[in-house]
Amino acid sequence: MERKESSLGDFESTLKKHAQQLVESLERGKFGDAVQLIHELNQTRDRGLYQEVGKLTRELHSAIVNFQIDPHMPQAEEVSQITDATERLSYVVRLTENAANRTMDLVEQSTPVLNELSTEAKSLSADWQRFMRKEVGAAEFRELVKRVDSFLTQSEHGTGKVSGALNDILLAQDYQDLTGQVIKRVTQLVTEVESNLLKLVLMASQVDRFAGIEHDREQLRAEKDQEKHPTRGEGPQIHADKREDVVSSQDDVDDLLSSLGF
């Protein structure tokens, strides 16, 4: 980094020195000297530019090797880290999907068991009240006793089943641990890649300064804004409570819609 600064510094001091001399030569009418000075300036600038482009190329090459972006490169004996990260994230999607389906399966199995128990309990309760009010005859009472007996067996069986399902639902949450670990690793990789990319951008900006290249910032910003067009959808907002342009609850949505006349 320091060497780069000094090569740019050399160029800038040469530029200053030569510019003064150039003005002096022109004022004195020594055009030959002036042309010579311009030539030297050009050479200094070109030398710096070549050096920077050279550095940028080397840096780019080592960055590609570091990122292990290209899995077909002979250096990348293991799978590329990006491909690996993509596979890891797909694993997270798969794992969470399985856990969600497993949980819903168990809930769907348990619901009818509870519904049956509830229906039978209500019906028995009604008949039991009639029995308490002495509205039940002997024959019906014998029938009621049988039903209570079978309900007790059914309850024991049903609650056992539901309790087992609840346990399995608990176990299905183990994806959180596994996916958490995977996501942490991928986050780390993303951070590394970002800092490497940032270094490259800084290098490239040195070349820009030597070459005097100016970028059209307005256009770049416009392109970026276009990428943000909302029709495509953005997915969940992470900092909804801190952003003005985002609703943070269903109540906010309702308020907004009613302000529009809904």
Added chain:
Amino acid sequence: MKILIVDDFSTMRRIIKNLLRDLGFTNTVEADDGTTAIPVLNSGSIDFLVTDWNMPGMTGIDLLRHVRADEKLKHLPVLMVTAEAKREQIIEAAQAGVNGYVVKPFTAVALKEKIEKIFERIG
């Protein structure tokens, strides 16, 4: 009452399907994006559309616009159930003619309330 649920995640479709069943709507069909939803809608038997926004292929907002622009479908009630929470997006959906908007993550109560409100309004 036949309801079409459009979401690219099968788990979300299943959750919505279960919630709808609890509300007494047992007749549901599913599609995983706008492109696959349109043929189902064109079959003519759908009475209510529940759609996500962000999906590969055709998004929910484009599906909504398609429905409103179609002479046969334009009166179909549409409920958007989505993670998209920007104010401009909600306004966009309202302008496109959505009948209700529920942001994810949502509760069973919120979904029930919106669906009932839509039926109340359309009678």
